[in-house]
Amino acid sequence: MSLHTATLIHRDDGTPYSPEFDDVYHSADGGLTQARAVFLAGNALPQRWAGQGRFCVLETGFGIGINFLATWQAWREDPARCGRLHYFSVEKHPLTLVDLAACHARLPEVAALAAELRAQWPLPLPGWHRLHFDEGRVVLTLLFADVVKALADIDAQFDAFYLDGFAPARNPQMWDLEVFRHCARLAAPGATLASYTTARAVRDGLAAAHFHNERMPGYGRKRHRLVAEFRPPSWRPAAAVPTAAEPDAPVLVIGAGLAGAAIAENLTLRGHPVTVLEATAVPPAGASAVPAALFHPHLSPDDAILSRLVRNGLLFALRRWQALEQRDGHLPVSRSGVAWPAADAAEALSMRQTVERLQFPAEYLSFLERDELRARCGLPVANGGCWFGSSGWLDPRILVRAQLATPGISTRCGVRVERLEHDGKAWQAIDAAGRLLAAAPLVVLANSHDAVRLAPGLCQLRLIRGQLSPIRCEQPPLLHGAIAGRTVLFGLEKGLAAGSTFDENDLQPESRTADRARNLAGLLTLWPEAPLQNPADVSGDFVGFRAATRDHLPLIGALPDITAVRAHGLQWRGRHAAELPRQPGLFGAFAYGSRGLVWASLAAEIIGCRIDGDPLPLEHGLVAAVDPARFIVRNLGQGIVP
């Protein structure tokens, strides 16, 4: 589950060397020279991407990132470069930031690019990490996992492969037949492949996977290098070949909360004209109007799907917020840490065991004994617990407004979409009076609970009322981070906010004294001497409604065509959700439950990739876990047709 970072030594000539694999990261002739001579030239780059909308590279072994930097540099310098460059790279032992910087210091030619890479370099946490550069036109997806597992989790098509493990004799896993088979599965028509090694076993293995290969004259001290072309007897696409919309196709986004704002931002940056239709007069108005919201990891001893998804969503969101802040200049994100104190000694023990088992970097997750946790969070908590160092909180209202201010987004407020109709070419959004509000070939439902009314038959959503209570304090406590768990606590400018209640089947929109009392009782369990000033005044309390599914995961993706499923009824039984027919141009991202901040950016990227036909930012198992068709498939399994 955990990753161990690479051990790296610099040889006398400066070449980075791995004692674990007893091999160098690149030849002594220089990493950039090798990258250009072997991997770029071996895949006929930059010529092959000229004029293309998108070009996708898959590398085995990210190492120092020299091949990536050389490719990115070539892309930048090429006036005929492709519209978007996707670079996937697998790495089991990521370098520490310190080692990365030491290696990059020897690459003055690409110093600026290397600095940008390091600025986003992820923590060594297992899973996929997507980084955007050059306004999202260069997309690096780092797959921190063992090579075969990582490749098996990809569902995309690649135009070029860089095979760059350590020498086959020292690193056989990277040259396993399974690796070549996966490359074949993931190869786009006309795909090419390059490597520095011409070892017989590699050539034979590639040939068996239909990569017609030949040795080419080498570079520097190397006599040969390998180039290959994918020539299968017949070509069958990998599971899902996405159909991309026109790059400038207009999109309607329904709902201007955390979900809709992130989607509008993502799609606008991709070049789509976006119109947001929002029922209320001043967004955000739904659950996203909560004045403060936490973001932090989810923990499970076996690093379950929810934990992996939350990790991906959280780390992705942090990078997107950073980019937004660089553009917008004002997005206060508090990353001062989040404490999750255990309720009792038994829970503290179980937390400690989980943390020890996962072995994640302390910056992301650690277990602290009571006194240390007290010192970290600034409250006299009764037990030890988890400390999420890189987590924190923000004001979702500021985030939503900043995202909606992205140039190119048109937000129309005070318009409620009553129904959607497709006229054969475009979706029409119609109001309660039967008036056409707007039309577009692409629509994204980001309207929380109301989405299942506009697209019926998907599943039933739970509606969970929540009340958050601000509390004035004469001398607000020095709360270093926020507190999560049974009671959530934030330090605000003029006091604290405590919450939040969690009540299903309770539709009362007004705040209640009894609920405020529950929030205050929670606060007092964390801080018995809290100097409460306005215990019964509910005038500042916030009430909102979370929409959630039964499996606690959101619905994100293309929406299934219920009519088509119904027409063939139980014939769809036993199929995977991905196989179900979809409605043309209709997408959804909703049911974020209590994790709007964690899901919103990731969901926006999934929707953006689905619309543009780009490789998704997630392992296909995780994509399936949020597929909006999953409940239909589960019901079909029980003989229930939607």
Ligand SMILES: Cc1cc2nc3c(=O)[nH]c(=O)nc-3n(C[C@H](O)[C@H](O)[C@H](O)COP(=O)(O)OP(=O)(O)OC[C@H]3O[C@@H](n4cnc5c(N)ncnc54)[C@H](O)[C@@H]3O)c2cc1C
């Ligand atoms: C008390 C409370 C505390 C919370 N704390 C946290 C927290 O700490 N961390 C966290 O990550 N999350 C938290 N959440 C959850 C988070 O607020 C939600 O997950 C998130 O706001 C959902 O965003 P959304 O855009 O899907 O929905 P919403 O914010 O509800 O937005 C949906 C929007 O769609 C509009 N709309 C609906 N129907 C239509 C229609 N037919 N036509 C046009 N517009 C329409 C609505 O007016 C609304 O503006 C909390 C929620 C509550 C209630």
Ligand SMILES: C[S@@+](CC[C@H](N)C(=O)[O-])C[C@H]1O[C@@H](n2cnc3c(N)ncnc32)[C@H](O)[C@@H]1O
């Ligand atoms: C030769 S280096 C790659 C150099 C890199 N391409 C660059 O441009 O800097 C080989 C890389 O493969 C990684 N690796 C080795 N075994 C692996 C495995 N089983 N799965 C994934 N990565 C592995 C190593 O950690 C190392 O970073």
